[in-house]
Amino acid sequence: MKLAINFVRSNFPQLQDDPQFVFCASAAGSYLAQPVIDSLEHYNRHLRVQPYSPYPSSRAAGLAMDRAREGWSRALNIGADELTIGPSSSINSYVMAQALGADWGPGDEIVVTQQDHESNHGVWRRKAEAQGAVVKEWPIDPSTGLLDPGELYPLLGERTRWVFFTHCSNIIGTVNPVAEIVAGIRQRSGAKVCVDAVAYAPHHIPDVKALDVDMYLFSLYKVFGPHQGLMYLRAELQESIQAQSHFFIQGDSHKRFNPAGPQHAQVAACQGVLDYFAALHRHHGGSESESATAMLQSVHALTAAHEARLAAPMVDYLDHAPQVRLLGKTHVRDGDRSTTIAFQPLGKSAADVAKALQARDIGVEHGHFYAHRLMTGLGIDPADGVVRISLVHYNSVAEVDRILAALDQALI
Ligand SMILES: Cc1ncc(COP(=O)(O)O)c(C=O)c1O
Numbered sequence: 001m002k003l004a005i006n007f008v009r010s011n012f013p014q015l016q017d018d019p020q021f022v023f024c025a026s027a028a029g030s031y032l033a034q035p036v037i038d039s040l041e042h043y044n045r046h047l048r049v050q051p052y053s054p055y056p057s058s059r060a061a062g063l064a065m066d067r068a069r070e071g072w073s074r075a076l077n078i079g080a081d082e083l084t085i086g087p088s089s090s091i092n093s094y095v096m097a098q099a100l101g102a103d104w105g106p107g108d109e110i111v112v113t114q115q116d117h118e119s120n121h122g123v124w125r126r127k128a129e130a131q132g133a134v135v136k137e138w139p140i141d142p143s144t145g146l147l148d149p150g151e152l153y154p155l156l157g158e159r160t161r162w163v164f165f166t167h168c169s170n171i172i173g174t175v176n177p178v179a180e181i182v183a184g185i186r187q188r189s190g191a192k193v194c195v196d197a198v199a200y201a202p203h204h205i206p207d208v209k210a211l212d213v214d215m216y217l218f219s220l221y222k223v224f225g226p227h228q229g230l231m232y233l234r235a236e237l238q239e240s241i242q243a244q245s246h247f248f249i250q251g252d253s254h255k256r257f258n259p260a261g262p263q264h265a266q267v268a269a270c271q272g273v274l275d276y277f278a279a280l281h282r283h284h285g286g287s288e289s290e291s292a293t294a295m296l297q298s299v300h301a302l303t304a305a306h307e308a309r310l311a312a313p314m315v316d317y318l319d320h321a322p323q324v325r326l327l328g329k330t331h332v333r334d335g336d337r338s339t340t341i342a343f344q345p346l347g348k349s350a351a352d353v354a355k356a357l358q359a360r361d362i363g364v365e366h367g368h369f370y371a372h373r374l375m376t377g378l379g380i381d382p383a384d385g386v387v388r389i390s391l392v393h394y395n396s397v398a399e400v401d402r403i404l405a406a407l408d409q410a411l412i
Contacts, residue, residue, distance in 0.1 A: 003306040007283050008394050011276055012224075013037065015394060022399045023363045026222070027170055027340050027390030030202060033224040035279070036272030039064070040226065043265040051264055064268035069254065071274045074292040076208045076216075078232050081253035085267050087260050089198050089219045089229040090119040095244050095257055096194075096215065096231070101127030102242040104161060108133040111155050111163040111191070114140045114377045115147050117170050118370045120196035120217070124164050138165065140377045145172040145327045149181050153188055160191035167200035171371050171386060172328035173340035175200060182212045192237070198222060202392050203307060203338050205277075205296045208232050225273035226266040233257065303393035308332050310391050310400050311339045317404050318343050323411045327378065327386065339391035345411065350384045356410035357387070362403055364389050 009015050014031040015023070023031065043064060051061035073080045086092040101124075104110070110128050112121045114137055128135050136155045140147055147165070156163070163185055168175045182193050194215035197206070201218035208216050214234045221227040233241070243250040244259050254262065274292065281295045282288065284302060311332045318326040324343040331337070345353045354366035368375045368382040375382040389403060 001284060001302065003302040003393065004283055005306065005394075005396050008280065009396070011035075011279070012394050018361075020361050021363060022361060022395075022402050024389045024391055024395065024399070024403060025363050025365045026202065026392045026395075027199060027388065028365060028369070029221050030224050030392055031394065032226075033272060033276035035275040036225050036269050039269040039272040039275075040265055043268050047268070048265070061264060061268070064271070065262065065264060068268050068271035071271045071292065072230060075205055075274055075296060076230075076232060077210070077293050078208050079235055081238070082232050082235050084231040084233065084254065084257045085262065085270060086229045086231060086258045087263060088221075088227065089196065089217045089231075090123075091260065092217055092229045092231045092257070093119050093123050093196075095259060096233075097123040097127040099241045099244050099257060100124075100162060101131055101133075104128055104131040104133040106132040107159055108161045109136060109157070109159045110134075110161055111136045111138055111152065111165075113138040113147060113165045114373050115145065115169045115172065116164070116166045116196060116371065116374075117198065118372060119198075120164050120166060120194070121373060124162070133161070134159075136160075138163075140374060142377055142379065144329070145169065145374060145378050146174055146329070147176055149177075149184055152181070153184055156185060156189040156191060158189060160189045162192045162194060164194045164196070167195050167197040168203075168338055168340070169328070169371065169374065170199040170340060170369055171342045171374055171388065173199075173338045173342065174328045175336040175338060177336070178211045178213065186212075199338070199340060204300050204304065207293050207297075220270055220273060223273055224276060226269040228263065228266050228270055230270070231257070304335075306393050307339045307391065308335070309397060310395055311337055311341065313400055313404065314339075314341050314389065314391075317407065321407070321411060323347050339395070340388065341390070342386040342388040344378075344380055344386050348411075350387045353387050353410050357403075357406050360406040360409065362406045 011034045012031045047061035049058045073083050125135050138152045192214040195213045197218040202222045216232040219229050243256045245255045249255050277299050319330040326343045329337045350366035357364045366387045367385040372382045
């Protein structure tokens with residue numbers, strides 16, 4: 001069965017605003033699905049009170065927030081107490097750097113990568129250095145930007161406390177085999193593992209328990225939802241890590257690592273993303289009685305096949321275009337190449353190519369996208385960076401044709 005792209009697109013009102021415009025910058029923040037817009041509107045119109053008091057609007061507000069938290073816990077196959085919903089992944093990792101780093105000291109080691117967005121690198125590095133711990137870096141292949149697990153394992157030892165890496169780079173677009181890497185880490189050290197899934201989750205919401213990670217972060221504003229960061233922290237670790245909330249609410253697992261406090265309407269609207277996926281599931285004949293994880297896996301089977309149809313011609317075109325250096329894998333046949341596709345123009349600046357595409361109604365961006373260290377490792381000037389075309393399941397094959405035609409002109 002093929003993804004019903006017209007049904008998908010009808011769920012994203014912003015796609016109807018300007019039919020000429022091809023939005024291909026979703027990796028920076030996606031359009032909102034209709035159920036998310038409905039939820040935000042409903043909450044702000046009817047439930048805008050302090051939640052969890054016994055009067056009707058307050059009770060309903062609390063229930064809406066609980067529904068979202070429970071829905072996402074089920075979707076990720078984690079315990080309700082293992083989920084923190086904070087303002088963004090950058091602030092979640094910043095808070096966790098204070099929490100985890102509090103007991104790092106001389107003799108301790110952490111590993112970060114050269115591929116990550118700065119939010120899963122700089123905060124850990126800065127905290128470790130301040131505590132006198134050693135920071136080791138898992139380097140990229142300087143020609144492709146890919147990470148080889150064989151380069152990670154020699155960095156591990158009995159002093160390694162945490163390893164931080166990404167599920168999928170927001171530039172390279174190749175999915176790292178998380179479960180396999182985690183198993184490799186566990187064989188070699190007692191280190192805990194944190195994975196940044198911000199660039200992965202828009203394409204696939206995983207069963208987090210199956211990945212065996214200790215911490216896992218992603219941002220719902222890139223997954224068709226409100227501006228919130230979701231964070232899993234393994235239950236067994238919660239008590240041993242220094243809480244970051246006020247002393248009198250530290251027993252509340254939802255607030256322990258969220259000193260900002262919950263953003264009520266936004267938290268409630270997180271459920272809208274799951275409601276959208278459920279509607280997509282039903283539209284394709286899916287059963288209402290399936291578990292959330294099973295529902296998401298069926299939906300992703302459809303969206304992944306559709307995304308592969310979008311990525312294949314784009315990757316092929318850029319791989320064969322003499323005027324560009326395509327980053328990451330040059331084919332999609334391994335099934336691990338997402339629709340985040342970046343290239344370095346060879347004869348022109350990335351800024352000029354992006355401008356030429358934008359003039360043709362192609363909504364791309366250029367720059368380092370906060371993966372500054374990756375740019376440097378690839379020998380690319382971060383000030384100009386790369387052109388990034390990021391597509392998600394609501395993009396169509398016709399739009400890819402439009403992008404390729406525009407590239408023909410923009411690269412001349
Ligand atoms: C791969 C990756 N990690 C982390 C982040 C930071 O997420 P947030 O904007 O929620 O702080 C981003 C944002 O672009 C990202 O692309």
